[in-house]
Amino acid sequence: MMNKLTLQEPIDKLSVLLIGGFSLLIAGLIMGDKLCGNNCFLRKGPEVEDFSWQNETVDSKDRAFILTFDRPMDKATVEKNLVINPPLPGKVSWAGRRLAYTLETPVPYGQTYQVQLSEATERFRENKQQGQVMEPFVGTFQSRDRALAYIGTQGEEQGRLVFYNITQQHKKILTPSDLVVMNFEFYPQGDRILFSASEKGLGIDGLRQLKLYTVTTGVNNGVEDPNNNSAGKIEEILDNETYQNNQFDLSADGKTIVIQRVNRENPADFDLWIVKKGEKPERLKITGGDFEITPDNQALAVARGEGIGILPLEPEADPLNFLPKFGQLLDFSPTGNSAAMIDFNTDNANLRYTRSLFYVNNQGIQKELLNTQGSIIDCQFTPTGNQLYCLLTELLEGDEYQEQPYFAKFDIKTGEVTPLAKLSDYQDIKISLSPDGLALLFDQVLTSDDPSLEDNLTNNSGQAIVGGKLWLLIPPINNNPNSKADLKELPLVGFRPQWLP
Structure with missing residues (x-):
């Protein structure tokens, strides 16, 4: 019995020491916490x-x-x-x-x-x-970087797609010198551009020889790396052997292209086609005028003579909706639940020589924002969908027919119209509202009817393009009536500018 007790003594001593040590530690922590409060190193604040x-x-x-x-x-x-x-x-x-x-x-x-x-x-x-x-x-x-692309009109940039990064003050030519670019659209991530182009030197005939291509921009996740050599890689998307390629539109998710094509042997064979990556181009069997893919990527809005038809992106599908009152779609809101449209007032004899700008939504609201004897050239929604920026003209009084072009902002809720800036000319103007809604980009194209320039760039009317100015319009940020829009000419020479998404 004594031997057994003797053997247990070291364990008992160790236990007593451990209990005493932990008791002192706990007491120290409690006292230390009370003494040093919130600034105590023993306490860690929220993170x-x-x-x-x-x-x-x-x-x-x-x-x-x-x-x-x-x-x-x-x-x-x-x-x-x-x-x-x-x-x-x-x-x-x-x-x-x-x-x-x-x-x-x-x-x-x-x-x-x-x-x-x-x-x-x-x-x-x-x-x-x-x-x-x-x-x-x-x-x-x-x-993302604040950047844009445009088609150059002078020197080595002529007819080529040029990318200009305003944030990094960096410019580069994306397309080769043997292609003349006619039109283009950014993919949603900004890493590629879809464009139509013909071989150089065809002049007006180039409009009938367009192919569809993509080119990489060197942008990754909205930011350009100047040291990255991935920009300028060309891929042909659609040839022009059997069909003439005309206008096109790219879906908001970048997965679908709709393009207007005409059979070269039979001009009566005139249709819209759908092009998806990895699939053969397919006829939609839809005819009409101007068209635009809806923001949800599921349908197509097409001008059809006596109205705007909304049709699924499927061959021979039945229309989802038809708006007989309107003759032209200008823009969809970012969510796709509303649109800006033009009523040419053909059904009202008293308004026959006027045009009306309408806000139309999917709840059945058709709100007139403007009735004018001038022209409604283009409108674009702000990212919130609460306002419209428009390029309009006003018919001037006098014996000669003259129109004064100007930019204006429309508040959708109140209907208030705010004039922003007047222009001297509006021929072939292309406008682009920045993705953050803070700046409008537009061009002023210089053209000539000189037959000796027939091999130059041409516009849709066949006139030779001899130059182009790019402008930046910065609307007032607040609603102060004394604040004015800021109009700046950019140090770039080109036309058809578009912002990086």
Whole structure:
């Protein structure tokens, strides 16, 4: 018995020492916590576990980010101390430990942003107790580059697709010198451009010899890497052997092309075709005038003589809708639930020499925004779909028929019209509203009827293009009646400009 007790003594001593040590440690932690309070090194404050836009490149479709905390937070202290630089107006909402910040307008392109949060505290169930102050947080993200493409008109750029990055002040020619580009559209990610082109030196006959191609831009996730040599790679999409290729449209998801084609042997064989990657071109068996793929990529709006037809993107499908009142579709809103259209007032003798601009939505609303004796050349919705920017003309008084072109902004809700800037001419103007809605890009084409220039670039009317100016119109940001639009000529020579999405 004595031997057994003797053998247990070291274990007993070790147990007593361990119990005593842990007791002292616990007591020390309790006393230390009371003595040093919230600033004690033994206590760790709340943290941001995840920031959904950390090191991301966002575009105009990204409208909210989420901050996830490691514990419940005092909402008032978080909202008070949340700082975004440069500022991005928005609204805060909560779901447990997750904060969602929803932007009022799209992120302006070409900038890097910081999200900073400090001095916010955690939340206790007993509201009287002061929570710990959080660990300071700094997150970063950037928006896509502000960049554009255009068709050059002079020197080595003539007839070629040119990419200009305003953010990085970098320019490069994308297409080879033996092709003359007629029209183009960006793919949604900006990494490629779909374009129609003919061989050089064909002049007006080039309009009947167009092929469809793609070219890479060197843009990756909305940002260009000047050191990347991936730009300028050409791929032929559609030949011109049997059919003449005319106007085309690219779907919002970049997966579908619709193109108007005419049989070279039989001009009466005139149809719209659908082209998808990896599949043979297929007839839609749809005839009509101007057309546009709907933003949901599922249907096609086609001008059909006495109205606008909405048809599925399937061969010989029955129409989904028909709008007999309208003769021209100008633009869809980004969501696709509304559109801007023109009523030529052919059914009203009192309005026969006027045109009306309408806002039409899928709820049956048809709201007239403008009735004019001038022309409605083009309109584009802002990214929020709440406003329209339009290029219009006003009929001037006098013995001669003269029109004064001008830009105007329409507020869809109130119907208010705000004139922005007057122009001297509007021939062949192509407008493009930036994806963040902050700037309008447009051109002024210089043409000539000189027959000696027949091998030059030509417009759709067959006139030789001898030059082009590119302009930037920056509308007033606020509703201050004293603020004016800023009109700038860009140091670029070309036509048909388009913004990088």
